Amino acid sequence: MAGDSDALTCKNLQSLFSSFVDTFVDFSVSGLFLPPPPSNPDPNASLHTFHPSPDHLIAVGDIHGDFEKCKQSLLLAGLIDATGNWSGGSSTVVQIGDVLDRGSDEIKILYFLERLKRQADKSGGKIITMNGNHEIMNIDRDFRFITADSLKEFSNWAFWYNIGNSMKALCSGIVDLPSNPFCGVPIEFKGIRREFHEGFRARIAALQPNGPLSTRFFANNVTVLVMGENVFVHGGLLASHVNYGLERINKEVRDWINGVRGDLWRDIGRGSNSVVWLRKFSHELAESCDCEALEHVLSTIPGVKRMIMGHTIQWKGINGACEGKAIRIDVGMSKGCINGLPEVLEIAKNSEARVLTANPAYQDSDGARGVEVGGREGLAVVLENDKRKQVQVRA
Template identity: 60%
Template sequence: MDDQQITCKNLPNLVSSFIDTFIDYTVAGIFLPGSPSPPFTQTFYPPPDRLVAVGDLHGDLVKSKQALRLAGLIDSNDTWSGGSTTLVQVGDVLDRGGQELKILYFLEKLKRQAVKSGGNVITMNGNHEIMNMDGDFCCTFPSGLDEFRRWAHWFCVGNDMKRLCDGLEKPKDIYDGIPLSFEGVKQEYVEGFRARIAALRPQGPIATRFLSKNVTVLVVGESVFVHGGILAEHVDYGLEKINNDVRDWILGLKDKISSDLVRSSSSLLWLRKFSNTTAEECDCSLLEHALATIPGARRLVMGHSIQKDGINGVCDGKAIRVDVGISKGCINGLPEVLEINGKSGLRILTSKPMYDSNRRDFIPEQHRPQEVHVAA
């Protein structure tokens, strides 16, 4: 507590902080060090010396850590070792796995550690984040329901403890307005459904604490990041306005968010015009038009659509697809990450053995690449 003295005046807040720390460790096994990451969303960043992009993680903490280790961003103790690197995670932490909360907590820990080294960790919204905030759990695994059920149990225990402490505002019931049963949902899953709704709905504790810090569109130097894709009409709407609108909706400051931005097939989070597996099916002219409306933009980096053959670029390197389906709930793909730096351009750091991303075939062991260059 540094030199802060315990007094009757500040004791309630210290008790509250202790309870929150206890809950964090019970739920995720993590003590969150230092100050919280900034609550605001920033849309534009200058180019860092090193920029790393990681695709969809979908509830698989083990594979998430493997990807970050591959990029040299965490050490054997799962501590930030990326120095001044900027990491961008392009969304879809939620669904298809049972360690979604643990990943959210882990990324928050890395955000706080990275900033102390001059680095940065930027997290983004994917379509599955919005689906969950909308109460759409069609891609949620039973293990994911169970993880949120355990979180809700301890969170409510913490709230009960806070209610006993004079001087603290009495916490609200997180289940307020949530039904006790759901048509078509087995009784064994009801508690998990209720916990997930309570945590992830707009103004919910997990949505507010973690998802409100996500961006929906991001520009770092010459690279534009988005989960699905971007159109000129999105740029016309205003990139900062998009991020502010989504953040304010998550925080409960706006009643709704436009489906054209986050829900429709042509939205930033669902668009697949530039991520089709067959390069010939990508609408390169549409992408070039969108990039031309963003000053200095050279390429779009996106997730959302699994690339079974690994990270790749199409449209003369203007569209880079980084979702390789690493989660066991997807295709259990081997981790790959995209590295962008001023000295060597774009590289794919891959853990695939005997694989040449340029030739698309297997090669002799003595020629296994540790990195593969892609068109800038």
């Protein structure tokens, strides 16, 4: 007869049981199994502000809840295969923020990117996600751009999240239970149709400071990123932001999302001159960009030669301004925006930048897929097919 030490109990199954519940909830919410995270992760690695130039860098613009366009963008760059798994080897990807709002697959995209992060890590690659103005807005309970379908997605998350906590409660006292994120969240919302109240409540609980989804998916995002000669930011940077401190900005956003900081400096997350809202360098008309201010900002960040931004939809696709020192990569790809054709920015280690595009306007008259050199303010524009390395180049 087996001794008591051999019995299956909460105590000797604590880690396994908790992991099982988390995996069960994750799959029920997203339909995805997540690989295990790195065995010995650097707790501060995700918040590093300064990185050297990688050999192969892809920048992806605003996604806004459109899962299919997100996948198409990554396929375009050869980063995932037809099954949605990482195939980018040692490539580095920067997603410049605004996963949230305007679409119905926000949570699904967050899980998808998290899975790819873990897969990329095992292949020597890296995916860095950033906070945009819509992440800041949602954490701050500004829901102006949500959709009815997104509220259903959050209601579904809340259902399975609560099921998971009920399962863990079976081992109460042994398995740590998270604090209840629904405490203090209103039950009813004045001026909102009653059928949406549950979704609003779930969205607030999930995304508020110290919420289960905000801390998991956004707290470790960067808000400003310097990678070699490139500085990435969702809206734009002014000299005052650089003087405030780029690392300080990233830390303060993280602390605010984790609920250990009461509020953000206004020029990080609110107002037309804030880091995630600025449009001074992303006007559709290149001549309307403040190139003099941009030159000044770039001169204050050692080694940086260009600023790469999302936030402002570029109807003509990814393009450059100010002699290529400002690159704007928000193509409004989401169906909730302008349903733009997917495009991504590719930067080689020598800092040469080109656009990978699904736009057939960049197809040769003979039907060949090729490159138009200097197509958009000094950027080479490439129409790619399924074999990213087999494009033809026109001089």
